[in-house]
Amino acid sequence: MAESLAILWPNDGDVLNRHDGQLTGEALTIQVSGIMPPGAEVTVNGIPATVEGKTFTCALPLTQREEIIEARGAGDLATVRVLCDRNSCPRYRFSVDDNIRWLADLGREPDSFDSLFDHWYMGFWQRMHREYGAKIHINFYYQTVDHSFNLSMLPEKWRDEFEASSDWLHLSFHALQDKPDRPYRQATYDQIAHDFELVMNEIRRFAGEAVTTRTTTIHWAEAPREACRALVDRGVDRLIGLFYYLRDARTWYYIDEQTANYIHTRDAWCDTSEGIVFVDCDAVVNELTLDKVVPHIELRAADPHTGEMLELLIHEQYFRKDLPAHYQPDILEKSERAIKWATEHSYKPCFWGDGFLGSPE
Numbered sequence: 001m002a003e004s005l006a007i008l009w010p011n012d013g014d015v016l017n018r019h020d021g022q023l024t025g026e027a028l029t030i031q032v033s034g035i036m037p038p039g040a041e042v043t044v045n046g047i048p049a050t051v052e053g054k055t056f057t058c059a060l061p062l063t064q065r066e067e068i069i070e071a072r073g074a075g076d077l078a079t080v081r082v083l084c085d086r087n088s089c090p091r092y093r094f095s096v097d098d099n100i101r102w103l104a105d106l107g108r109e110p111d112s113f114d115s116l117f118d119h120w121y122m123g124f125w126q127r128m129h130r131e132y133g134a135k136i137h138i139n140f141y142y143q144t145v146d147h148s149f150n151l152s153m154l155p156e157k158w159r160d161e162f163e164a165s166s167d168w169l170h171l172s173f174h175a176l177q178d179k180p181d182r183p184y185r186q187a188t189y190d191q192i193a194h195d196f197e198l199v200m201n202e203i204r205r206f207a208g209e210a211v212t213t214r215t216t217t218i219h220w221a222e223a224p225r226e227a228c229r230a231l232v233d234r235g236v237d238r239l240i241g242l243f244y245y246l247r248d249a250r251t252w253y254y255i256d257e258q259t260a261n262y263i264h265t266r267d268a269w270c271d272t273s274e275g276i277v278f279v280d281c282d283a284v285v286n287e288l289t290l291d292k293v294v295p296h297i298e299l300r301a302a303d304p305h306t307g308e309m310l311e312l313l314i315h316e317q318y319f320r321k322d323l324p325a326h327y328q329p330d331i332l333e334k335s336e337r338a339i340k341w342a343t344e345h346s347y348k349p350c351f352w353g354d355g356f357l358g359s360p361e
Contacts, residue, residue, distance in 0.1 A: 003035050003036060003037050003038070003054050004035075004036075004037070004076060005034065005035070005036045005037070005040070005042070005071060005072075005073050005074060005076040005077070005078045006034050006035050006036075006071075006078050007032060007033075007034040007069060007071050007078045007079075007080050008033050008034045008035060009031075009032065009033045009034075010030065010032070010069070010080060010082050011080065011262070012080040012081055012082070012272055013080075013081070013082070013083075013269050013270040013271060013272050014080075014082045014083070014266070014269065014270075015082070015083045015085060015266065015267065015268045015269060015270060015277070015357070016028060016030060016062065016082055016083065016084050016085065017084075017085040017086075017088035017267075017308055017359075018086075018088050019088075019304035019305060019308065020305075021062075023086065024061065026063055026086070027061035027062060027063045027086070028061070028062045028063075028084055028086045029059055029060065029061045029062070030059075030060055030062060031057055031058070031059055031060075032044050032049075032057065032058045032059075032060050032069060032071070033055065033056065033057045033058075034055070034056055034071055034078065035054050035055055035056075036051070036054060036055070036056055036071075036073050036074060037054070037073075037074045038053065038054055040073040040074035041073055041074075042056040042058075042071055042072065042073035042074075043058075043071070043072050043073065044056075044058035044060055044069065044070070044071050044072075045060060045069060045070055047059075047060060049071070049073075056071070056073070058071075062082070062084040062086075063084075063086075064084065065083065065084060065356060066081065066082075066083055066084070067081070067082050067083075067084055068080075068081050069081070069082065081272045083270050083277070083356075085356055085357060085359055087355075087356070087359045087360045087361070088308055088359045089308075089348060089359055089360075090301075090307070090308055090310075090345070090346060090347045090348065091308070091309060091310070091347055091348040091349070091350045091358045091359065092309070092310035092311070092312060092342040092347040092348070092349060092350070093135060093137060093310075093311055093312070093349070093350055093351060093352060093358065094128070094134055094135065094136050094137070094312045094313075094314075094335075094338070094339060094349075095136075095137040095138070095139065095217065095240065095311065095312070095313050095314075096125075096136065096137070096138045096139065096313075096314055096315065096316060097139045097174055097217055097219070097313065097314070097315045097316070098139070098141065098174065098178060098219075098315045098316045098317055099138050099139060099140050099141065099174070099316045100140065100141040100142075100143070100144055100149070100177075100178070100316070101144075101316060101317070101320055101322075101323075102119055102121040102122065102316065103140070103149070103151065103154055104144060104148075104149040105119060105121075106119060106154060106155075106158070107149055107153045107154040107155070108149065110155050110157055113158075115158070115161060116158040116161040116162065116165075117161070121316075121319060124332060124335075125138075125169070126165075128335070128336065128339055129165075129168045129169075132339050132340060132342075132343045132349070133168075133343065133349050134168070134339050134343075134349050135167075135168045135169075135170070135349040135350060135351055136168065136169055136170075137169075137170045137171075137172065137213065137215065137351060138169070138170070138171050138172075139171075139172050139173065139174035139216055139217055140171060140172070140173065140174055140199050140203065141174055141175055141176065141177050141178060141199075141219075142175075142176050142177065142195065142198045142199045142202070143176065143177050144177065144178075145177050145178050145179045150202075151198075151199065151202035151203070151206070152202055154202070154206050155206070156205065156206050158206070158207075159206055159207060159208055162206070162207035162208055162211055163207065163208040163210050163211065165211075166208070166210035166211045168349075169211060170211055170212070170213040170215075170351055170353075171203050171207055171211045171212065171213075172199075172200070172203070172212065172213050172215065172216040172236070173195070173196045173199040173200055173203075173216050173236075174199070174216065174217065174218070174219050175195065175218070175219030176195040176198065178219075181220065182219075182220045182222050182249060183219060183220070184218055184219065184220070184222055184223040184227055185220070185222045185223070185224075186224065187223050187224060187227040188224075188226065188227060189226045189227055189229060189230045190230075191227065192218075192223065192227040192228075192230040192231060193230040193233075193234070196230065196231060196234060196236075197234075200212065200234075213236075213351060213353045214235055214236050214237055214238055214352075214353040215236065215238035215239075215240070215279075215351065215352045215353050216231070216236055216238075216239065216240070217239065217240040217241075217313070218231075218239065218253070220249055220251060221239075221240065221241040221242060221249075221251035221252065221253060222249065222250060222251060222252075222253060223253050223254065224254050225253075225254040225274065228253055228254065228274065228276060229274060232274060232275060232276060237275055237276050237277060238276075238277050238279060238352045238353060238357075239253060239276055239277070239278050239279070240278075240279050240281055240311055240313070241253055241255075241260075241263075241278055241279075241280065241281065242280070242281045242284070243255070243260040243261070243263040243264040243278070243280050244260070244261070244264050252278075253278070255271075255278070263278055263280055264280055264306075265303075265305060265306065266280065266305050266306065267279070267280065267305065267306055267307075267308050267309035268280065268309060268357060277352075277357065279309065279311050279352055279357070280306070280311065281311045281312075281313050282297065282300040282301075282306065282310050282311050282312065283296050283297050283300065283310075283311075283312050283313065283338065284313050284314070284315075285312060285313065285314040285334050285335060285338050286314050286315055286318040286328060286331060286334065288334065290330050290333060290334055290337065293334050293337045293338050293341075294337060294338075294341050297310065297312070297338060297341055297342070298341075301345070309352075309357060309358065310342060310347060311352075312338050312339070312342070314331070314334075314335055318331045319331050319332070
């Protein structure tokens with residue numbers, strides 16, 4: 001059977017940066033490679049390729065944020081679409097999932113907190129910003145599992161402080177509530193749309209539009225394609241996942257396992273059919289012992305294809321002394337150790353919705 005024309009690298013959806021080619025002026029020049037029928041002449045975006053046996057290579061300058069790469073030969077056409085991050089630099093984001101309890105503290109005793117940052121939890125994140133420049137992204141539940149508190153019960157008392165902090169503090173949807181586990185594994189478009197709007201309408205009310213973002217993590221990072229599409233239709237097209245097995249969960253949304261394994265070898269990857277960029281989480285900080293936080297991050301940072309964008313993640317329940325089954329006495333130190341390492345190694349704090357995935361436009 002004759003070989004058909006195919007591009008082997010880059011892959012469709014790749015997010016390419018300085019580690020994938022050579023920066024030459026305004027272009028990122030990459031080496032496109034592929035296979036073809038023996039003896040065929042191949043061009044890539046009109047540039048003649050070098051042919052050797054059944055393979056071809058071609059140096060291709062990329063100058064646009066989104067590029068379509070077309071290989072033509074032997075009467076056939078092969079196409080991939082990639083994203084190009086020509087201004088890429090080492091950067092990190094710190095995100096916090098499963099948040100509702102500190103909001104309940106504020107909502108139940110608003111007179112005890114003249115400032116948003118009088119609450120010890122928010123005071124800690126403010127200190128991380130002031131001392132290290134950290135940018136913190138917090139994902140919210142709408143309500144507690146026992147329904148004793150929901151976001152509609154939070155007063156607007158601290159709205160000005162939220163808005164004034166929007167340069168380093170972003171807030172977004174996570175789920176309706178903590179339980180049951182994996183609530184969106186079989187979710188419909190309408191279910192995600194409903195829960196997302198419940199959370200986001202309240203965030204806009206008590207914190208303002210400036211803190212909202214195009215990025216989130218769905219609870220357990222599991223949801224069908226059509227459910228994720230509901231977020232895209234509402235302006236959210238950056239999703240955080242763990243593209244490897246986490247206990248018995250498949251924390252990679254609707255992505256197939258082979259693609260998930262590939263994403264785990266990259267900082268980010270785009271499903272070009274949906275317009276969703278998936279960012280791989282590099283460290284779930286609460287899953288690591290204190291002495292393993294830095295070595296784990298160092299391992300991810302050592303690979304240029306996983307160390308350009310560091311996504312550091314933690315969960316609220318591990319901060320809570322009132323949840324003894326979860327509470328970790330060294331959780332503040334773990335968080336600060338991760339942020340301090342990134343700062344000392346010249347990682348720029350960012351949000352994935354800033355510029356292009358945190359790098360300058």
